[in-house]
Structure formats: C-alpha cells, structure tokens
Amino acid sequence: MDAVKKALWFIESHSSGPLTLGDVAEASGLSRFHLSRVFPEVIGHSVFAYLRGRRLTEAARALADGAPDILSVALDAGYGSHEAFTRAFRDFFGLTPEEVRTRRCLDNLPLMEAIRMSDLPAIKLPPPVYRDIGAMLVAGLRQYYTYDARAGIPAQWQRFNQFFGHIPGAVGRSAYGICTAASPDDQNGFDYTCGVAVRSLDDLPEGFVGQRFPGRRYAVFAHEGHVSKIGSTCAAIFSEWLPKSGKKAAEGPLMMIEHYDERFDPKTGEGGVEIWVPMQG
CATH class of the missing domain: 1.10.10.60 (Homeodomain-like)
Structure with missing residues (x-):
C-alpha cells in the first residue's frame, strides 16, 4: 500500500x-x-x-x-x-x-491514534489483462455514499436484486457495480450504481437511472475471494499497481466497474468478480 x-x-x-x-x-x-x-x-x-x-x-x-x-x-x-x-x-x-x-x-x-504504516494490509495482486470493451448502456439503482458510509452498498444490491431478470431490454446475465464521481469537486464521496446492460434507456423501472459509457480500454483485474473483501483488491490496484505500472487511469467521472458474471452467486457472495479500471489511450 x-x-x-x-x-x-x-x-x-x-x-x-x-x-x-x-x-x-x-x-x-x-x-x-x-x-x-x-x-x-x-x-x-x-x-x-x-x-x-x-x-x-x-x-x-x-x-x-x-x-x-x-x-x-x-x-x-x-x-x-x-x-x-x-x-x-x-x-x-x-x-x-x-x-x-x-x-x-x-x-x-x-481516540484516533496514528496508524502504523507497517500495520497496513498487503495482498498479492495478479497482473491485469487489457480488454477493449464496446459502448454500453447501463440501467440500475444509483445512490450516493460518503467514503465512510460505503458499507451500505450490499443493502443497495439487495434492493436491486428484486428487479434482476425483469428489466426491459436487459442484455446478458451480468450485473455491474459502477463507481463514478458525483461531481468534479466532491472530495467526500461517490455515486454507486447497481445495474445491468440494456439495449435502450427507454421504459426503465421507476427509480432507475440510465448511464452511457463509450467504448474504451480497461485494465481488468480478477478478485477471486469473497465479495466482502473486494475493497482490499481495489486498494491494491490504486495504491500499488497504478503508481508502479507507469500507466494512467482515464480522466473523467468513471472510476471503475465491478463486473459480476454468471459465476457469481449473490446468495453466498462467492464466485469472483472482475474489476475494470478505465485506462488512458
């Protein structure tokens, strides 16, 4: 770290x-x-x-x-x-x-004591693969979180899962957790969307939002453990891999996408997740 x-x-x-x-x-x-x-x-x-x-x-x-x-x-x-x-x-x-x-x-x-830097966790992060992914339309539930309150994300997924499989125009069986900046100047939190890819942003369920993402290259990391540990993988990506890689993440509001494909079991939290980081170039 x-x-x-x-x-x-x-x-x-x-x-x-x-x-x-x-x-x-x-x-x-x-x-x-x-x-x-x-x-x-x-x-x-x-x-x-x-x-x-x-x-x-x-x-x-x-x-x-x-x-x-x-x-x-x-x-x-x-x-x-x-x-x-x-x-x-x-x-x-x-x-x-x-x-x-x-x-x-x-x-x-x-009291909030100083954290000893030697106490910070370390994980072994497998190298990413690079993948060119086409433009996507995503529909889902979006919520703002402060960085200290992100523990509420599993409850957001619970609400979203009631709609999964019944969203008009859904493409495939994957779900996506999308982290975006709420605004360029917001230093306290981020928007998180639980969603699926769709063919159109028309006729969305009440309360849903639609998002458009252009085609781009992503660095794709595999998180193999329980989904509750995904934060450790994210931390290793941005604190270790990105500064040392010589590469740069893309500018803009999109920070990363969590990709939950058919292997992921929402009941157990097992099955693995891909983390897509948008790259420059």
Missing part, C-alpha cells in the same frame, strides 16, 4: 498546518479522485475524517495535560474559533474541551 503509506506519512508530518486533499494526493502519487477512493478502503476513514480525528485526538491530549488556553489548542487543531472547535470536539468525543481539561484524563474517549 505504498501510496497510502506516503499519504499517512504526509498527514502525520503536516497535520499541524493547512492541508488540502490535493496536497496529500500529490505526496501520495495519486490523483485526488483515486486517493479519495483508496484511502478509506485501507484506513477505514476518508482522508479528512482521519485528519480531523488525529487533530482532535492530539487536542484532547493537550487539554488532558491541562492546556491553559483552549483557543490556542483550537487554532493548533485547525479551527478558527473556540465555538467551531467546541462543536467539532463534542461531536467527536461526546464531551466539551472544558470537560476533558477538568477531567485531566482520556479514559473512555474514542
């Missing part, structure tokens, strides 16, 4: 000053878009959630040590006022800064 390790080092080394997602992405060697996707898969929190938690944890330590000036602690944590700091601190810990300073201890506080 080289890119994530670089991002963690940069955050820990620069957390006391102004920090943007672009700064962290540049240090990691990934684009903002790809870092926003891979960091939560490995760490369990978005870049900004991790940074916020680390800053508030260090602020709590300073307060428990009896810091005399709460505003100074707030400024060091990146907050411009006592009020904004108190709100964020209370939301995170369930106590006010004054209460922690009075207690003089950190017992039972949900």
Whole structure:
C-alpha cells in the first residue's frame, strides 16, 4: 500500500498546518479522485475524517495535560474559533474541551491514534489483462455514499436484486457495480450504481437511472475471494499497481466497474468478480 503509506506519512508530518486533499494526493502519487477512493478502503476513514480525528485526538491530549488556553489548542487543531472547535470536539468525543481539561484524563474517549504504516494490509495482486470493451448502456439503482458510509452498498444490491431478470431490454446475465464521481469537486464521496446492460434507456423501472459509457480500454483485474473483501483488491490496484505500472487511469467521472458474471452467486457472495479500471489511450 505504498501510496497510502506516503499519504499517512504526509498527514502525520503536516497535520499541524493547512492541508488540502490535493496536497496529500500529490505526496501520495495519486490523483485526488483515486486517493479519495483508496484511502478509506485501507484506513477505514476518508482522508479528512482521519485528519480531523488525529487533530482532535492530539487536542484532547493537550487539554488532558491541562492546556491553559483552549483557543490556542483550537487554532493548533485547525479551527478558527473556540465555538467551531467546541462543536467539532463534542461531536467527536461526546464531551466539551472544558470537560476533558477538568477531567485531566482520556479514559473512555474514542481516540484516533496514528496508524502504523507497517500495520497496513498487503495482498498479492495478479497482473491485469487489457480488454477493449464496446459502448454500453447501463440501467440500475444509483445512490450516493460518503467514503465512510460505503458499507451500505450490499443493502443497495439487495434492493436491486428484486428487479434482476425483469428489466426491459436487459442484455446478458451480468450485473455491474459502477463507481463514478458525483461531481468534479466532491472530495467526500461517490455515486454507486447497481445495474445491468440494456439495449435502450427507454421504459426503465421507476427509480432507475440510465448511464452511457463509450467504448474504451480497461485494465481488468480478477478478485477471486469473497465479495466482502473486494475493497482490499481495489486498494491494491490504486495504491500499488497504478503508481508502479507507469500507466494512467482515464480522466473523467468513471472510476471503475465491478463486473459480476454468471459465476457469481449473490446468495453466498462467492464466485469472483472482475474489476475494470478505465485506462488512458
């Protein structure tokens, strides 16, 4: 997880000053878009959630040590006022800064400790194959997720599976999980669509959306394990393979497509999944 390790080092080394997602992405060697996707898969929190938690944890330590000036602690944590700091601190810990300073201890506080880079998981990623895939029309259910709330995706698939096999104009027996940027400036989450290829985007079931994807080349990776572990494969693709490959993912809102063919069993989550990463050129 080289890119994530670089991002963690940069955050820990620069957390006391102004920090943007672009700064962290540049240090990691990934684009903002790809870092926003891979960091939560490995760490369990978005870049900004991790940074916020680390800053508030260090602020709590300073307060428990009896810091005399709460505003100074707030400024060091990146907050411009006592009020904004108190709100964020209370939301995170369930106590006010004054209460922690009075207690003089950190017992039972949900601290976010620095993640040791040696503790990050590692998986063996088979090399991809490259596949030219023609233009596709996809119809399905789309939902927005913050990077910290992506655990809701299986429930979205459960809703979609009620329609599978009954969608007008469906092509083949494959299903697709499509990750796209909600907007170019969104650093907090992404759109995820559970869908199938269709011949036309007319007469879709109520609540469905249609998406058009031009023909392009994809790097295709095989995820052979249980579908619940797909995040580890995605993390290895974007944190290890992509920076080292000398290749570039395509620009644009489409980040990747999960391809579930006839081998995949939605009841057990077994059978394997392909991960398609759109490439430049």
